[in-house]
Amino acid sequence: MKFKFLCGPDRCCAALAEAQLEKRWQGYLIWLLLLPFALAAFLAIGKAGDAFFAGQTTVAADLCAILVVTFLSSVMACVYTSLSGKDPSKNKSVEVKSDEATDASARPSSLNGAVFFLACSLLAGSFQVLYLISYRWFGNFWWLVPALTSIAFSAAMIMVQSKILKQIFPASPLADESMSRRLYEIADQAGFPLVELLHLDSGINMDDKPLFVATIQDRPRVYFTSTVLDNLNSDEISVAFAHELGHAKMNHVFSKLILKYLLVLGKWFIAAQIVSALCGGVSGAFSLLTLLYAVDAVTGAIIPAIEGMYSRYCEKQADLFALELTGDVESFVTAFERLYDVVPGIKARHALIGIYATHPGLDKRIGYARAWKTASRNWEGV
Numbered sequence: 001m002k003f004k005f006l007c008g009p010d011r012c013c014a015a016l017a018e019a020q021l022e023k024r025w026q027g028y029l030i031w032l033l034l035l036p037f038a039l040a041a042f043l044a045i046g047k048a049g050d051a052f053f054a055g056q057t058t059v060a061a062d063l064c065a066i067l068v069v070t071f072l073s074s075v076m077a078c079v080y081t082s083l084s085g086k087d088p089s090k091n092k093s094v095e096v097k098s099d100e101a102t103d104a105s106a107r108p109s110s111l112n113g114a115v116f117f118l119a120c121s122l123l124a125g126s127f128q129v130l131y132l133i134s135y136r137w138f139g140n141f142w143w144l145v146p147a148l149t150s151i152a153f154s155a156a157m158i159m160v161q162s163k164i165l166k167q168i169f170p171a172s173p174l175a176d177e178s179m180s181r182r183l184y185e186i187a188d189q190a191g192f193p194l195v196e197l198l199h200l201d202s203g204i205n206m207d208d209k210p211l212f213v214a215t216i217q218d219r220p221r222v223y224f225t226s227t228v229l230d231n232l233n234s235d236e237i238s239v240a241f242a243h244e245l246g247h248a249k250m251n252h253v254f255s256k257l258i259l260k261y262l263l264v265l266g267k268w269f270i271a272a273q274i275v276s277a278l279c280g281g282v283s284g285a286f287s288l289l290t291l292l293y294a295v296d297a298v299t300g301a302i303i304p305a306i307e308g309m310y311s312r313y314c315e316k317q318a319d320l321f322a323l324e325l326t327g328d329v330e331s332f333v334t335a336f337e338r339l340y341d342v343v344p345g346i347k348a349r350h351a352l353i354g355i356y357a358t359h360p361g362l363d364k365r366i367g368y369a370r371a372w373k374t375a376s377r378n379w380e381g382v
Contacts, residue, residue: 032301038076039297042290045072049286062132065285070125073293077124128289135275135288143272151261158257171198171223179234183241190245190325196221199229220248228339236335239326246321252314259310263303271295304356311358319365320372329373333366 049068053061127146134145174180174197187195200223222244228237247253271292278291323332340362 034079035297035301039294042072042294043287046284046287046290049290050284053284053286062285065289066125066128066132068286069128069289069293070121073124074121076297131289131292132285140272140276143268147265147268150264154257154260171200173197174199174224176229179237182234182238186238186242186325187245190242190249190321192220192245192248194219195245198223200225220245231338232335233331235328235331236338239322239328239332240335240339242322242325243318245325246318247314249321250314250317252318256307256310256314260307263306267296267299267303270299308356308358312360315359316365316368319360319369323369323372329369332369336362336365 045068049061049065053064130146130149134142136142138145174183180197183197184193184195187193196219198221222241224237228240232240274295275288275291319332323329326332
């Protein structure tokens with residue numbers, strides 16, 4: 001079995017990332033322009049469907065509504081993934097290069113697209129059934145059923161991922177003993193004497209996460225890719241490591257989950273108010289399902305912006321934590337400059353359409369690092 005690590009200081013990779021970022025920008029703009037027309041068509045189909053069945057709540061009417069809305073929503077999902085450049089069949093955020101992987105990549109893309117469409121249809125169809133049942137059976141609090149179901153599903157997926165994390169990311173302890181001792185000292189200063197330092201298998205390509213932390217109670221597990229170890233010096237690695245400890249120290253993973261769940265509850269509460277405001281409620285299955293899809297699509301454009309804003313705040317807090325812990329502004333700056341230069345996916349992730357970006361831009365990070373240095377000097381002079 002032959003493995004190949006794809007990330008490296010390759011200018012061609014950087015140019016490709018720039019082109020992909022520009023394409024994603026254009027795709028999002030096209031999607032935002034198409035969305036109002038698509039939603040208007042959805043609502044028109046809903047009214048036409050209810051008119052055809054004369055407002056009946058028969059099994060035939062419900063089944064037809066579920067099938068139509070499932071098909072249309074799956075088409076919209078495929079259009080969105082195509083325009084935004086998020087085709088799962090071409091996702092390389094975590095990639096293992098081997099003979100088997102090469103054979104799999106040779107499969108027709110049409111087959112991958114068909115599988116994706118089928119998966120979207122099954123998931124969307126399940127939710128349409130859930131919406132109808134909850135609306136018909138649970139009265140004014142029907143919206144809690146899909147909201148709590150979404151939260152429970154998300155929590156279950158996180159628990160499963162945490163259990164199999166070691167299998168997903170095969171790793172071994174850092175081989176550099178002197179580097180490990182230095183990082184353990186930093187972790188001890190941060191209040192994490194039980195930290196695990198792991199080198200991610202070089203056969204795995206992390207396009208946009210060259211370094212990340214998995215928090216397990218008071219024992220964070222920090223993964224280093226070969227990109228970090230090969231391209232950063234010991235001072236830069238120390239600062240990047242301190243940044244990840246900042247996330248663990250401030251429980252950012254937990255707070256992001258709480259925010260996500262609150263936004264899910266808020267989305268469904270708003271959906272319930274909109275449905276209730278339309279002449280005392282919507283009775284027809286077509287109108288109900290198309291209206292809920294419209295609400296979901298609109299909130300789906302707003303919620304990621306809120307999450308992105310909070311994520312950028314968390315990143316800034318982790319950056320400041322790293323600066324306070326190490327006091328090394330220059331290594332902080334050069335570390336991020338190197339990572340932006342050698343990791344193709346990181347720039348796209350940080351720059352993705354302003355309000356949706358999960359990380360501050362490089363200029364902003366360097367800017368408040370310099371500001372922190374100036375403030376520290378002024379404080380020392382008092």
